[in-house]
Amino acid sequence: MASTRRMELEHMSHYDRPDIPPRISHRHLSQGLAVITLVLVLTVTLQVNDFLGKRPGLPWLQLVAMIGSLLLMTPLLFSLTKRSSLSASPPFWFAAHVLASMAGFVFVSLHVAAGRLLSMPGILYVLLLFLIYQGIVARVFLSRQFSRQFGSREASFTLTTTTTRHELAGIIAAKTHLLKSLDPQADEALFSPNLKHAAAHPLLTLNYARLAARESRLVGARRRAGRALSLWRRLHILVALLFVFGIVVHVLTVIFFAGYVAGDDAIYWWHLATWGGHT
Secondary structure (H helix, E strand, O other): OHHHHHHHHHHOOOOOOOOOOOOOOHHHHHHHHHHHHHHHHHHHHHHHOOOOOOOOOOHHHHHHHHHHHHHOOHHHHHHHHHOOOOOOOHHHHHHHHHHHHHHHHHHHHHHHHOOOOOOHHHHHHHHHHHHHHHHHHHHHHHHHHHHHHHHHOHHHHOOOOHHHHHHHHHHHHHHHHHHHHHOOOOOOOOOOOOHHHHHHOHHHHHHHHHHHHHHHHHHOHHHHHOHHHHHHHHHHHHHHHHHHHHHHHHHHHHHHEHHHHHOOOOOOOOOOOEOOOOO
16 A cells, blocks of 8 residues: 555654665764763753853853854754755754754753753753753654564554445545645655645645544554654654743843843843843
8 A cells, every 4th residue: 555655654763764864873862862961960060069150141151052042943944844845855954953952952051051950041951951862762762663663564554444444545535636736746655745735725735634644543553653652752842842932032031131130130141122120
């Protein structure tokens, strides 16, 4: 079944897919995890011993924080390019996503080492730690487990009842019909809607996504993958959105509401406005 092959490729780890060469091995990801842990230990040590004087807004530390924040926006670009037709090499963007996140973490850790963990920026740092650890652990362990499961079990795509087979055939026929208007040149077996389709044909894209979700439920892809693997990606995206929102709020606050952030202390960092200060 053509649609079955498409779903198998979609759910495989890109390390195990025959049509996409790997860019970062699991060994390299594990080494990256060790580096992140070392940076975390050093950050806590610097903060506890007050080596940087509890002044995270010093010019060089503010610059470091800005560089780190920009690097941490790369995963957002990865998410956008993956869901659009802008990237011909998803593995490249995945590699950029991982490497930029790790580099951004190192820069931001210097900024955090001069601040306080028990603060709003400290909470953002904890969210970033969660994203890095959860992302690497899931990629190294869970995705490989899932790809082996798909690649080794012919029964993964066995439909047990005639009714289910007829329902699946109807879904595939409906998807094929939608493709005539959504993307006439696309092959239903390999097609996945992206941002370009959503912008041009929002209703058709939504209907196609609903049909694809029904198809996935019929073949039991998520059920066989296990609850942990089914939920980790959604959790990763949710925490990432919270982190990005928090970063934006933090940057806007220190730059435009410097008076509020400083309270009774002097404003020693670069800023554009002192809104929120005492009058």
